[in-house]
Amino acid sequence: MKNFIVLFLILGFSLVTAQAQKFQGQGPVEIVPTASKPIQKQWKGNYSFDDENLTFSNDFQGARLNGIIHDEDDTYTALITSENTPINSSPWYAFIVWSKEKKQINLILTYQESVKHRYYPKLSHDGINWMPLDSINYTEYDKGTKDFDPDSRPLKVKIKLEVGPDTLWVAGQELHTSKHVNNWINTQVQQSYIAQKSIGKSVEGRDLKLLTIGKETGKNMLIVISRQHPPEVTGYLAMKSFVETIGSDSKLAKRFRRKFTTYVVPLMNPDGVDNGHWRHNAGGIDLNRDWANFNQPETQAVRTFMENKIKETNGKFYFGIDFHSTWDDIYYTVDEKLEGNMPNLVPDWLKKIKETIDQYDPNISPSDKMEPTIISRNYFFVNYGAEALVFEIGDNTPRDFLIKKGEISANILMEMMLDRLD
Numbered sequence: 001m002k003n004f005i006v007l008f009l010i011l012g013f014s015l016v017t018a019q020a021q022k023f024q025g026q027g028p029v030e031i032v033p034t035a036s037k038p039i040q041k042q043w044k045g046n047y048s049f050d051d052e053n054l055t056f057s058n059d060f061q062g063a064r065l066n067g068i069i070h071d072e073d074d075t076y077t078a079l080i081t082s083e084n085t086p087i088n089s090s091p092w093y094a095f096i097v098w099s100k101e102k103k104q105i106n107l108i109l110t111y112q113e114s115v116k117h118r119y120y121p122k123l124s125h126d127g128i129n130w131m132p133l134d135s136i137n138y139t140e141y142d143k144g145t146k147d148f149d150p151d152s153r154p155l156k157v158k159i160k161l162e163v164g165p166d167t168l169w170v171a172g173q174e175l176h177t178s179k180h181v182n183n184w185i186n187t188q189v190q191q192s193y194i195a196q197k198s199i200g201k202s203v204e205g206r207d208l209k210l211l212t213i214g215k216e217t218g219k220n221m222l223i224v225i226s227r228q229h230p231p232e233v234t235g236y237l238a239m240k241s242f243v244e245t246i247g248s249d250s251k252l253a254k255r256f257r258r259k260f261t262t263y264v265v266p267l268m269n270p271d272g273v274d275n276g277h278w279r280h281n282a283g284g285i286d287l288n289r290d291w292a293n294f295n296q297p298e299t300q301a302v303r304t305f306m307e308n309k310i311k312e313t314n315g316k317f318y319f320g321i322d323f324h325s326t327w328d329d330i331y332y333t334v335d336e337k338l339e340g341n342m343p344n345l346v347p348d349w350l351k352k353i354k355e356t357i358d359q360y361d362p363n364i365s366p367s368d369k370m371e372p373t374i375i376s377r378n379y380f381f382v383n384y385g386a387e388a389l390v391f392e393i394g395d396n397t398p399r400d401f402l403i404k405k406g407e408i409s410a411n412i413l414m415e416m417m418l419d420r421l422d
């Protein structure tokens with residue numbers, strides 16, 4: 001376990017300091033209308049300067065760059081805006097940049113009014129492997145004084161970039177668009193016991209992919225979803241590791257798959273992800289407020305799938321998990337006094353995870369207000385009795401650690417569920 005601590009130091013991320021003052025989580029979820037609203041699509045293309053010596057582009061999936069101007073000398077200012085408002089302050093940006101000759105430029109990242117900078121810049125030369133920008137090339141302006149909410153963040157940041165003929169990718173979080181997710185799904189289905197299918201279409205007609213791990217006819221089921229909110233990449237990466245562990249060839253995973261079938265929707269909001277949205281789907285709605293009204297095709301598809309599975313198998317969903325990202329690792333659980341199909345599974349599981357990972361003590365925030373269901377956790381619990389939670393990973397949680405955490409969490413869960421099955 002010492003390795004984890006060393007890892008924090010090496011990566012220089014803020015998890016350890018953030019835990020000094022623990023993230024308390026967000027307040028109660030508000031009921032909001034979920035009928036579709038207009039969204040602002042972004043103009044796609046190249047922004048060229050200095051007789052095309054320097055070019056920025058947002059002409060790819062997952063990008064968000066809404067305007068850029070040349071200030072003076074080698075300094076440029078970019079504007080990033082959201083798909084609509086009101087919206088949660090999570091400005092996701094991504095663009096590529098290249099120049100005919102190698103040079104250094106300054107780029108100031110700015111956002112629409114009242115929105116603060118959130119995601120630390122990551123760089124890539126292939127759009128697949130990413131490194132955080134060196135902190136000597138990063139300057140914050142008008143930084144707030146609070147610990148966690150948007151008031152803790154700077155209004156704008158200046159980043160120094162080395163540009164040249166090779167394309168440089170710059171993004172708020174690593175790009176895992178529908179193309180990348182589909183590639184991952186294709187690696188998983190190489191296993192004979194993992195299958196994929198589409199359970200419906202998004203607003204813009206993208207397939208909503210479902211992975212089945214184990215027997216299609218199994219009566220004992222789990223539901224795993226991720227990426228309702230497009231920039232929440234750390235939650236997605238933890239989900240991948242969690243799912244790969246359930247689909248691995250360990251003895252435990254084999255035993256688990258004989259008794260349980262795990263259904264996974266890895267990309268709940270493919271339109272939002274591919275359009276670089278900060279929060280909403282192409283219907284302009286926060287999908288994780290639509291689990292009572294079901295106005296959006298993405299939530300409808302999961303509801304129809306789960307209802308049909310219960311009819312087909314006459315079985316039960318024992319567990320439901322929805323992966324997200326926020327300021328710091330936190331679990332939003334169902335209050336212990338409310339019992340589902342496997343009482344106390346989630347509190348016991350989280351306790352064991354904390355015991356297993358040394359020096360790791362994320363907040364647990366239970367709720368007993370389950371109706372109207374509004375969010376996925378409540379829907380899974382109220383409608384199916386699934387022991388359910390929202391599993392939130394910090395934006396800056398070191399990537400190696402969250403992969404380890406996904407793996408440890410899955411192993412402990414499989415053991416516990418096998419022990420508790422009648």
Ligand SMILES: [Zn+2]
Pocket residue numbers: 229232324325
């Ligand atoms: Zn979220």
